[in-house]
Amino acid sequence: MRASPLEAGGQWGMHAHAMKKPASAALTPVEEMHRGPDPQGGPKPAASGLLTKLAISLVIGGLFAWLAARGGLPLIPPASSFDQIAPWTIPGYVASLLVLHVLRATRWRFLIEPVKRVPLREVMVVNWIGFFAIFALPLRLGEFARPALGKARQGIPISAGFGTVAVERVVDGLLTSLCVAWALLILPRLSTRDPIARHLPTYGYFALALFTGAFVALGAFLWQRRLATRLTRAVVGVASMRLADLLAEKIDNVADGVRSIGNVRLGTGFLLESIAYWGTNAVGVWLLGAGCGLPEFGLGHAVAVMGVLAIGILLPTGPGLFGNFQLAVGACLRLFFPESVVAEQGAVFIFLLYALQSTVMVGAGVIPMYATGIRLPDLLGVSADRKVGNGGPPL
Secondary structure, three states: OOHHHHHOOOOOOOOOOOOOOOOOOOHHHHHHHOOOOOOHHHHHHHHHHHHHHHHHHHHHOOOOHHHHHHHHOOOOOOOHHHHHHOOOOHHHHHHHHHHHHHHHHHHHHHHHHOOEEEEEEEEHHEEEEEHHHHHHHHHHHHHHHHHHHHHHOOOOOOHHHHHHHHHHHHHHHHHHHHHHHHHHOOOOOOOOOOOHHHHHHHHHHHHHHHEEEEEEEHHHHHHHHHHHHHHHHHHOOOOHHHHHHHHHHHHHHHHHHHHHHHHHHHHHHHHHHHHHHHHHHHHHHHHHHHOOOOOOOOOOHHHHHHHHHHHHHHOOHHHOOHHHHHHHOOOOOOOOOOOHHHHHHHHHHHOOOOOOOOHHHHHHHHHHHHHHOOHHHOOOOOOOOOOOOOOOOOO
């Protein structure tokens, strides 16, 4: 029998870790994918749990959207507002999105190489589906998708996959918080009554300190990986050597996912492509802002918007990152532009920024999902009673 497309390139099975969890232990979304239907015929815990998370996320996203609208930002600008857009604006920004989406995906090859050399096409498939899952699923549950797909399609340990995600998040957070700090120090700012905008400098400097500390912690963890595994075996082994060996293996796999930052070639390659990715992002935001008629919208303003947005959407919220996206960009614009500009040209800019990014994100994720026969619930095991990816050719 042919393996399902999700399993193409590597089997999902966790037979390497034969130890079973107690029935009462909570399962991760990835482990739920291996669990069959409830023998009593009831709904799976993963499905009901996801609905609860969805409800919570919608409340959070709605609160963010309400805060943005309460501050005077129309979430959907009037149709007449779009008359001022330069004709080259949308094609130019979409072109930049396509370039940065490729760069964002391909740089992962540097992070995963210490674990396994993955074909570039497969790198694109795993990452584009993963990015879409982060966008589409509530409370950033989509972060599980890339490690899960890496395990399923390439046999990469899930803990190693999470290690690569950790490096990517920390490096991106450090770069974008540096952008925010630079913009706050260099660009002239206006006084504003908006409480969120007033506190943005504090949030920005806190993010810089947080991600700098996280980067140092990753380096220390990599440096002392052997010590970490030895301590795990020594401490946990008092209760259960089997559990100690399993945890030590997980820690070692995570370290494999982090190992690229200790390699000059791989670390430099990832850093350069990350800079190219964020640089392309900033240029695209600059083109969009200028085309929407924001007065004297320069590259520095684009860097500030990009950095604040990147940090703002890290907050767990509803599907589509709706709410915190608009709130973050609106607060950033209020630091540099009058309220009247933010409510008019700024509203058009934010609407197109969100709509075009969402369109490219969804298209880049749905196309490979359709080609492989993968459904969104399959990434979290909500429907384990169905053969994952059935009916589509493996890429």
